[in-house]
Amino acid sequence: MNENEQKRSVGGELVLPVAGVLFTLYYFTTIIDSPWTAQVNAFFIGTILLLLCAALFVKTGLALARGEASFDFRTLFSSVDISTGRLALFFITLGYAILIEWGGFTITTFVFLFLAMTVLNKGKSKGFILALSSSLSLGGYLLFILAFETRFPRGPFETFMEMVLTNGS
Amino acid sequence: MEVDFAFFSELLSHTLTFWWVIIPTIFLGLLVGAIPGFSAANTIIILLPLTLAMEVEIGLIFMIALYCASRMGAGIPAILVNIPGTAGAAATPLDGYPMTKQGRGQQALAMSFVASTLGGLLTTIIALAAMPVLAEVGYYMHSVEMIVVMLFGISLIATIAAKDTLKGLIAGFLGLMIGSIGSDVVYATPRGTMGFLELYDGVPLIPALVGLFAVSEAFIIIEKSSIVTEEGRENMQKPGWSATLEGTFIALRRWWHITWNSLIGLVIGVIPGAGASIASFVAYQQSRTYSKTPELYGTGHPEGLIAPESANNGVTSGTLIPLLILGIPGGATAAIMLVVLQYHGVNFGPSLFFDQPELAYGVFMAMAVTYALMILTILPLSRYMSRVTLARTVYMAPIIIAFTLVGSFVPREYLFDLYLGLVFGVIGYVARKTGYHVAAILIGVILGPLLETYFLRALKKSDGDLMVLFSSDLGNTLWVLLVASMLLPLVLDQVRKRKAAKTAA
Numbered sequence: 235m236n237e238n239e240q241k242r243s244v245g246g247e248l249v250l251p252v253a254g255v256l257f258t259l260y261y262f263t264t265i266i267d268s269p270w271t272a273q274v275n276a277f278f279i280g281t282i283l284l285l286l287c288a289a290l291f292v293k294t295g296l297a298l299a300r301g302e303a304s305f306d307f308r309t310l311f312s313s314v315d316i317s318t319g320r321l322a323l324f325f326i327t328l329g330y331a332i333l334i335e336w337g338g339f340t341i342t343t344f345v346f347l348f349l350a351m352t353v354l355n356k357g358k359s360k361g362f363i364l365a366l367s368s369s370l371s372l373g374g375y376l377l378f379i380l381a382f383e384t385r386f387p388r389g390p391f392e393t394f395m396e397m398v399l400t401n402g403s
Numbered sequence: 404m405e406v407d408f409a410f411f412s413e414l415l416s417h418t419l420t421f422w423w424v425i426i427p428t429i430f431l432g433l434l435v436g437a438i439p440g441f442s443a444a445n446t447i448i449i450l451l452p453l454t455l456a457m458e459v460e461i462g463l464i465f466m467i468a469l470y471c472a473s474r475m476g477a478g479i480p481a482i483l484v485n486i487p488g489t490a491g492a493a494a495t496p497l498d499g500y501p502m503t504k505q506g507r508g509q510q511a512l513a514m515s516f517v518a519s520t521l522g523g524l525l526t527t528i529i530a531l532a533a534m535p536v537l538a539e540v541g542y543y544m545h546s547v548e549m550i551v552v553m554l555f556g557i558s559l560i561a562t563i564a565a566k567d568t569l570k571g572l573i574a575g576f577l578g579l580m581i582g583s584i585g586s587d588v589v590y591a592t593p594r595g596t597m598g599f600l601e602l603y604d605g606v607p608l609i610p611a612l613v614g615l616f617a618v619s620e621a622f623i624i625i626e627k628s629s630i631v632t633e634e635g636r637e638n639m640q641k642p643g644w645s646a647t648l649e650g651t652f653i654a655l656r657r658w659w660h661i662t663w664n665s666l667i668g669l670v671i672g673v674i675p676g677a678g679a680s681i682a683s684f685v686a687y688q689q690s691r692t693y694s695k696t697p698e699l700y701g702t703g704h705p706e707g708l709i710a711p712e713s714a715n716n717g718v719t720s721g722t723l724i725p726l727l728i729l730g731i732p733g734g735a736t737a738a739i740m741l742v743v744l745q746y747h748g749v750n751f752g753p754s755l756f757f758d759q760p761e762l763a764y765g766v767f768m769a770m771a772v773t774y775a776l777m778i779l780t781i782l783p784l785s786r787y788m789s790r791v792t793l794a795r796t797v798y799m800a801p802i803i804i805a806f807t808l809v810g811s812f813v814p815r816e817y818l819f820d821l822y823l824g825l826v827f828g829v830i831g832y833v834a835r836k837t838g839y840h841v842a843a844i845l846i847g848v849i850l851g852p853l854l855e856t857y858f859l860r861a862l863k864k865s866d867g868d869l870m871v872l873f874s875s876d877l878g879n880t881l882w883v884l885l886v887a888s889m890l891l892p893l894v895l896d897q898v899r900k901r902k903a904a905k906t907a908a
Contacts, residue, residue: 283580
């Protein structure tokens with residue numbers, strides 16, 4: 235283990251405060267010309283958030299200057315993300331969120347579950363995964379769309395089933 | 404008709420004859436409560452054609468049973484997989500989930516069921532006895548008093564921040580800032596919406612809940628083969644009912660804790676606009692403040708689980724009081740009940756208790772019977788439910804992501820909410836990996852907009868004079884209690900340290 239790996243990693247710890255500062259400044263620009271009722275709460279909370287983030291930046295800067303911490307992002311990104319399949323899972327999830335509008339709930343959920351489980355399980359037990367993914371997506375269809383009549387995104391499967399169930403009328 | 408003991412006995416035996424409605428509804432309620440995005444309110448809406456077609460009495464019992472069961476159901480995934488089914492169960496995983504990780508999921512479920520049932524039963528009985536007095540609580544709780552109630556909930560951020568104050572406060576204030584997104588309540592000026600029309604009404608809670616808790620958790624748990632530790636798995640391999648019995652007795656021994664926290668829930672439930680999420684945060688914060696072992700909270704402490712569960716079930720009976728007496732619903736589910744019952748020609752108000760006492764008191768009797776039947780049906784299931792935590796994470800994580808993400812779509816039916824759930828998932832993941840508490844962010848997102856609403860109302864009424872915050876006797880009493888609850892832990896901590904030092908000497 236090298237010296238940097240023994241030190242506390244602080245790069246990742248700064249992601250949320252930096253995002254918070256950027257968002258707060260953006261938020262302020264949206265209310266600068268607004269009536270005071272729209273400003274008072276946000277200026278109060280936003281100012282405190284900015285001060286808290288400033289305090290964290292100073293604290294982190296001092297830790298870096300004293301050599302107690304290292305500026306890297308290993309708490310957020312590491313080889314574990316690849317070995318566990320987390321990175322792949324993230325992209326499969328992203329694809330699921332994007333494609334569900336066109337593929338519909340049942341087919342997209344089936345594809346997502348099958349792909350994600352296969353990747354995470356490193357290609358093992360494909361038969362079990364196939365059975366599990368199909369039963370869960372069909373179960374979801376029966377419960378959410380047929381029983382609860384939720385307006386989950388409809389795709390080819392839901393359209394086909396609707397035609398079957400209404401005798402094509 | 405005279406309302407006496409004989410009346411209540413007859414009402415009880417009459418309500419029990421509807422077991423065939425109550426028991427299936429309990430299972431439906433547990434299911435919809437456990438799935439984020441679904442709730443008693445939207446299930447009643449979905450089943451509205453059925454509810455409207457039922458006889459008024461059956462429809463009412465159905466809605467009440469669904470309401471109570473969904474409240475309890477929301478705690479199940481919160482304990483087992485760190486995913487609160489509704490915002491009302493957002494404080495439940497703080498201690499419930501660590502218990503599951505230790506292999507005490509079955510015990511935690513039993514504790515939660517007993518606390519929920521006793522809390523619900525007790526507040527139902529109190530509601531029956533003290534309805535006229537409780538109905539007036541709403542009259543005295545104006546904007547100023549509500550600000551202090553919100554601050555009680557928000558002060559939990561400071562409690563959570565105890566381990567790393569700076570990071571905890573940043574998470575809390577970031578949540579409050581995110582909660583400020585949307586139009587302001589006075590002039591509807593859009594703020595911080597990044598041009599998304601879907602955010603004009605503010606940040607929807609379910610995508611925030613789903614992302615911060617469920618999606619981020621799914622990405623974290625895949626690092627291990629199971630969410631339960633090795634030692635916990637060994638404990639869970641021993642089959643039996645002992646964990647259920649232990650959990651039951653642990654909860655029963657803390658009967659005073661259940662009583663106190665369910666009363667907090669009852670009073671908060673009576674206030675229109677307040678709800679289970681506020682009650683559970685306030686209860687957790689109070690429970691920790693007055694605990695002899697505050698340092699154990701967050702590590703799988705029974706009292707940290709019992710407090711929010713008894714409080715959010717106390718809310719259930721509380722929300723129905725203003726509905727029955729004043730015709731003002733205390734929450735979303737109560738509002739839908741109002742619509743259904745008005746369709747059946749039921750007129751709310753004090754006259755309901757004279758004209759149709761069997762219906763007015765029947766609401767609470769149905770609630771009491773539901774809770775009694777619920778504990779009998781659900782407690783034995785805790786042994787089997789807890790087995791879900793033994794499932795391998797490679798299967799569990801994708802299931803959690805798929806079904807909770809689409810759940811975030813349900814309340815408003817915008818695909819935007821599904822994407823928002825994913826964004827909150829990323830925020831939650833970064834927060835967990837870098838030592839920020841997702842519960843602190845969520846408290847801000849939930850309570851921030853409510854606090855702003857009451858704050859602006861108070862300021863508008865006083866033409867911007869901040870002294871309005873200290874203008875009422877009740878408000879000032881609450882301020883004193885708030886300050887006391889913030890200072891007391893520090894004082895008690897000092898006393899404990901001195902005692903420990905003396906003992907050591």
